[in-house]
Amino acid sequence: MKTVAAFFVFVFLTIVAVQGQPRFGRQRCLCRGAGVKMVQPMFIEKVVIHPVSPSCGHLEVVVTLKNRRGQRCLNPESLFTKHIIEKIAKKSAQSNM
Incomplete structure (x- = not known):
């Protein structure tokens, strides 16, 4: 009888301990490090901007290259990236009008 009670206490304490832990211990960012400062514009096929989110604490700009x-x-x-973000913002503002 004591082993059954001890087992239930152990299960209860385990459930309480697991519920109190955060789900993501580490951030899940796509980019490691600061990233490159510039890419030749003629090689850029697509630009994706990932804003700050609970899974990643900083802005990420990912470009897909051609070929x-x-x-x-x-x-x-970097100034290059800020310029690209401005161009995308202007383009989306014009398309929303």
Whole structure:
């Protein structure tokens, strides 16, 4: 009888301990590090901006390169990236009018 009671106490304490832990211990960002400062504009096929979110604590700008050259993360603090973000914002503002 004591072992059954001890088992239930152990299960109860385990459930309480698991519920109190955060689900994501680490952030799940796409980019590691600051990213590159510039990419040749003629090689850019697509630009995706990932805003700050609960899963990643900073802005991420990911460009897909033409001819299957892969993806690159751009440094959001670089002038090149800020210029691209401004162009995208202007383009979306014009299309919303």
